[in-house]
Amino acid sequence: MTHDHPQPDPLLPPTPSRSEAPDLTRSPFESDTFTSATFVTVGRGPYLALAAVWLLTRAGMLLLLARDDLGIGGVGREVGLYQYWYGKFAEGTFPPGDVTWQYPPGAGLVIMSPGILPWLSYFQAFVTLTLLADAVVSVALARADSARLTHGAWIWVGGLPLLLHLPLARYDVQTTALAVLALLALGARRTAAHQLGGALAGIGAMVKVWPALALIGTPRGRTTREAWTAAAVTALALLATLALFFSDALGFLRQQGSRGIQIESLGGTALAVARATGAWPGRVEFRYGAFEYAGPYVSSIGHLALLLTVIAFGWLLLWRLAAHRWTPATPLDAALAAVLLFTVTSRVISPQYMIWLLGLAAVCLTSRDTVMRPVALLLLPAAALSSLAYPVLYDEVVAGTPTGLTVMVLRNGLLLAAALLAARRLWTSTTGGPPAA
Numbered sequence: 001m002t003h004d005h006p007q008p009d010p011l012l013p014p015t016p017s018r019s020e021a022p023d024l025t026r027s028p029f030e031s032d033t034f035t036s037a038t039f040v041t042v043g044r045g046p047y048l049a050l051a052a053v054w055l056l057t058r059a060g061m062l063l064l065l066a067r068d069d070l071g072i073g074g075v076g077r078e079v080g081l082y083q084y085w086y087g088k089f090a091e092g093t094f095p096p097g098d099v100t101w102q103y104p105p106g107a108g109l110v111i112m113s114p115g116i117l118p119w120l121s122y123f124q125a126f127v128t129l130t131l132l133a134d135a136v137v138s139v140a141l142a143r144a145d146s147a148r149l150t151h152g153a154w155i156w157v158g159g160l161p162l163l164l165h166l167p168l169a170r171y172d173v174q175t176t177a178l179a180v181l182a183l184l185a186l187g188a189r190r191t192a193a194h195q196l197g198g199a200l201a202g203i204g205a206m207v208k209v210w211p212a213l214a215l216i217g218t219p220r221g222r223t224t225r226e227a228w229t230a231a232a233v234t235a236l237a238l239l240a241t242l243a244l245f246f247s248d249a250l251g252f253l254r255q256q257g258s259r260g261i262q263i264e265s266l267g268g269t270a271l272a273v274a275r276a277t278g279a280w281p282g283r284v285e286f287r288y289g290a291f292e293y294a295g296p297y298v299s300s301i302g303h304l305a306l307l308l309t310v311i312a313f314g315w316l317l318l319w320r321l322a323a324h325r326w327t328p329a330t331p332l333d334a335a336l337a338a339v340l341l342f343t344v345t346s347r348v349i350s351p352q353y354m355i356w357l358l359g360l361a362a363v364c365l366t367s368r369d370t371v372m373r374p375v376a377l378l379l380l381p382a383a384a385l386s387s388l389a390y391p392v393l394y395d396e397v398v399a400g401t402p403t404g405l406t407v408m409v410l411r412n413g414l415l416l417a418a419a420l421l422a423a424r425r426l427w428t429s430t431t432g433g434p435p436a437a
Contacts, residue, residue: 106206198230217334
């Protein structure tokens with residue numbers, strides 16, 4: 001008597017035997033289940049879900065901005081300062097002798113941009129254009145990650161609201177959009193795309209310097225030549241044009257060079273801990289549009305921060321010389337690592353810096369080859385803690401209370417860990433093993 005046994009379906013994956021140990025070393029982000037099915041339903045489902053979350057979260061951010069009474073409140077006052085600068089530009093000059101103007105001349109273009117919507121107030125036009133830039137970033141990330149809409153776009157759409165309404169009242173979303181679009185363009189094979197990416201990075205550098213780091217990881221050879229040349233030509237042309245039509249275009253350099261140690265920087269957190277333990281007798285002062293520490297050793301810590309920034313730049317140059325394995329994700333990973341290193345070594349870590357980091361982390365996660373997934377996860381709680389530090393508990397941060405100090409130690413500890421982890425993973429992923437064929 002014979003018994004028929006069911007035969008395995010050749011269209012289905014084989015069932016692992018009981019003796020096979022599960023692979024516990026892989027990240028859950030690398031599994032097929034996560035990358036292709038977690039958020040995907042059918043047809044346009046992922047896009048509709050992303051759009052729904054974007055609309056709901058941005059409506060909440062707008063509501064918070066309209067009330068603007070969370071914590072110390074007054075987050076939207078920065079837009080009032082932009083409007084004041086807008087008036088100076090209308091007079092044909094960059095803000096003369098204004099210690100709060102610390103931005104490259106390209107920032108003037110963003111400050112003047114609400115003028116293209118004359119039927120709205122300056123505040124309304126600025127927020128509208130910020131939301132438009134936010135939407136452009138979201139769509140670009142979704143298109144770049146269209147095969148598995150679970151990573152980059154969601155990090156941006158879901159991560160930005162962790163900063164509450166702050167992103168709507170700062171021009172960093174527009175700056176981040178330039179860097180994100182530059183990196184996505186560099187991933188194409190066409191010369192025109194590389195030149196476009198370089199041009200966008202060059203414009204971004206003239207708006208807020210850091211987008212120039214988007215080019216730090218471009219593959220050697222033609223791509224680097226095309227992108228870097230386009231960036232240099234665009235930046236110089238923009239600088240020359242602005243200098244021709246507006247006076248005092250480089251006045252921001254005087255204000256930047258005079259900055260001290262801001263209370264939210266890593267150096268500021270070290271001084272806050274020292275002050276709390278009685279080891280440092282310094283104080284907090286409002287200077288250059290921010291709260292900074294004043295007292296003994298502040299100048300030395302400022303010089304140390306500049307030295308660490310130089311060391312970070314030197315490490316990045318060494319990495320470029322040593323790297324011999326390039327993947328499609330390497331330029332993205334390098335940009336995130338570079339901006340993280342320059343952020344943690346800065347004398348200033350304003351809460352809006354998290355917008356940059358979230359945008360770059362989102363770009364990294366559009367690529368299956370990225371090594372920055374753990375770094376991106378560290379940035380999410382860091383963003384949430386940043387909104388606690390400002391505006392929710394800012395009074396306690398300024399006063400250096402145990403609660404305020406705890407928030408800053410945790411936030412800056414996460415940023416430092418993210419920077420070191422990003423540098424390590426970038427180095428090991430591109431310098432280890434034999435050269436790629």
